[in-house]
Amino acid sequence: SAVISQKPSRDICQRGTSLTIQCQVDSQVTMMFWYRQQPGQSLTLIATANQGSEATYESGFVIDKFPISRPNLTFSTLTVSNMSPEDSSIYLCSVEWGQPRYGYTFGSGTRLTVV
Amino acid sequence: AQSVAQPEDQVNVAEGNPLTVKCTYSVSGNPYLFWYVQYPNRGLQFLLKYITGDNLVKGSYGFEAEFNKSQTSFHLKKPSALVSDSALYFCAVRDGTYKYIFGTGTRLKVLA
Numbered sequence: 001s002a003v004i005s006q007k008p009s010r011d012i013c014q015r016g017t018s019l020t021i022q023c024q025v026d027s028q029v030t031m032m033f034w035y036r037q038q039p040g041q042s043l044t045l046i047a048t049a050n051q052g053s054e055a056t057y058e059s060g061f062v063i064d065k066f067p068i069s070r071p072n073l074t075f076s077t078l079t080v081s082n083m084s085p086e087d088s089s090i091y092l093c094s095v096e097w098g099q100p101r102y103g104y105t106f107g108s109g110t111r112l113t114v115v
Numbered sequence: 116a117q118s119v120a121q122p123e124d125q126v127n128v129a130e131g132n133p134l135t136v137k138c139t140y141s142v143s144g145n146p147y148l149f150w151y152v153q154y155p156n157r158g159l160q161f162l163l164k165y166i167t168g169d170n171l172v173k174g175s176y177g178f179e180a181e182f183n184k185s186q187t188s189f190h191l192k193k194p195s196a197l198v199s200d201s202a203l204y205f206c207a208v209r210d211g212t213y214k215y216i217f218g219t220g221t222r223l224k225v226l227a
Contacts, residue, residue: 001161009156031213042205043159043217092158096213103149104207104215106158 001097002027006107013083013114020079021110023093028073033104034066037090046091049076083114117142117210121218128196129226136191136221138206147209148189150180153220154202162204165189176200196225 003026013019023032034046047055047068055068069077080087090111094104118141128134140146147166151159163174170182180191191204206218 004158006158033213042219045214048213094159103161103164104151104159105161106151108158109156111156 001105004107010111018081025074029095032076033094034078035092085114119218121221125222127224134196138189149207151205201225
């Protein structure tokens with residue numbers, strides 16, 4: 001499976017500021033996925049990032065709040081903008097792997113606390 | 116609509132006893148089903164998957180899962196639980212595209 005490096009692993013941020021999370025994969029992948037895991041809850045897909053095109057956002061998530069970059073086939077960033085305490089969550093990037101291409105590999109996650 | 120249900124928020128089991136973590140699903144078409152585990156302060160780790168074939172799927176760390184089409188279930192099992200198995204377990208289904216739908220998670224606590 002692919003190996004994903006995600007950073008930072010955790011951060012405490014002031015409300016109104018922005019944080020950019022980086023995700024590096026050790027192999028080229030077509031799609032990268034960004035998830036949010038709110039405290040005590042399941043995973044919710046934020047958006048899908050394809051290289052060379054704009055990210056596709058799920059219902060309830062918008063580009064102004066969660067801008068995503070995908071400059072090449074091994075790297076992506078997610079920015080959480082104008083943060084509020086409600087944004088406190090774990091943010092995870094993932095890729096699909098294997099032949100057939102079923103199964104996710106996840107990064108170790110970014111634990112964000114907004115104060 | 117595709118959905119996954121994990122009816123138990125928490126499962127407690129004594130070390131050495133068999134464990135079962137339940138998962139039921141609702142999908143149109145053939146289901147692609149997965150189990151993931153999340154240890155504290157870690158990302159999710161893949162345990163096993165069912166795509167097609169044998170209904171009993173074997174995965175990492177001695178875990179296995181049984182696909183039951185008539186009951187639309189995909190329960191996770193292990194014959195003998197270890198304290199180190201204590202973690203949060205997620206069942207997931209691929210919805211026919213590239214998207215995965217995750218259950219709400221079940222916290223497994225193995226008691227020494």
